[in-house]
Amino acid sequence: MIKVLIADDQELIRESLKIVLSANKDIEVVGTVCNGKEVIKLVRKYKPDVILMDVCMPEMNGVQCTKIIKESYPNIKIIALTAFDDDEYIFNILKYGASGYLLKGVSMDELVKAIHTVSNGGAMTNSDITAKVFKLFSQMAQGDISIQVGAKKNLNDVCDTEWNIIKCVGLGLSNKEISKKLRLSEGTVRNYLSNILNKLNFRDRTQLAIWAVKTGVTKKW
Template identity: 40%
Template sequence: MIRVLLVDDQALLRMGFRLVLEAEDDLQVVGEAGDGRAALDQVAALAPDVVLMDVRMPGTNGIEATQRVVDAHPGTRVLILTTFDLDEYAFAALRAGASGFLLKDAHPSDLVAAIRSVASGDAVVSPRVTRRMLEMFSDRLPAGAPEPDGLDPRLRALTPRELEVLGHVAEGLSNAEIAQRLFLSEATVKTHVGAILAKCAVRDRVQAVVLAYETGLAGRTR
């Protein structure tokens, strides 16, 4: 059973999320909070597996609350859900340690799938947000394939194949989709992703996406 905490300052939205999630046999809503401060208290008391976190709330906002949850409760994953698809919110949430970012207009089935993915340790980034992040960083991305000596120092330990896999991870592709694109087995892609996380000293897949954007790797595989 995946235990979920709902955090949003609009009670009607929390009610809607609860109705969607509690229709699933493997999801349980264990609590609700209307602001970031209350969310921190609820996480400490309830130890949810996933926090569904709004961004704009009075007092402690969702980005600050995400950072504090991740720092104090490493076993709890945060999935940011917001009506705002502005780049700064997406990128700030990911850098704060969120394991996923979806917009509130996502289909209920996509929300349920995202919670399951985040709970299992995977990352979820809306394709729309991924595209906007790529657009935002496009002027920083060098043209052509990267030369080994021109890599950011944080990427130099990666093999050419691992760099390719990381680029596709940054596009928001799943392991299965990467495997299909590169004509590899899904198990091989999973092994590459594990090596990327270890070599780059990032704690999860979504932080690898952030690294790909920060170093200019994102977009080179497109």
């Protein structure tokens, strides 16, 4: 029996998934929650085998929650089930250990198959998400987004607010979430990010996130 925990901020989706998945004799839905903090509470109680994790949730998003869960419970499998196919979400939640990334348009047969696949140690993504992932790894293999940790950066030019934003990017937060956390407008966050990329000589947000994780910036500030 595969124990599944469902995390989604929309009640209709949570309950619909629970009803359909519970119809499978080898799947037990142990609980449904609406945010990442509730996920952590139920994980400690039920120790699910698989978590269906929405990416955008209040209190704590799916990316942050995945990072915390995988650090404490590495054997729990996580499938991102979301309406968003943004590169930053895909990169960050897979980086923190998710075994799958599915869009909410997926059929129930595919979802059940994904649960069985990741439960057995495999990985599962939509075809279009797979294409994005292959593209990302292709770029990394070619050195396109390879980051030299020890490379000289203009670190002295980075202000405290910029360090806070760098930390948030490394933790997988979106601009909207950074805006809320730091009490800045989204436009201000975008301007800061542009300045940060220029100062540290990074091409894009993905490079910055990789560098932040590799250098331990997310732990220092």
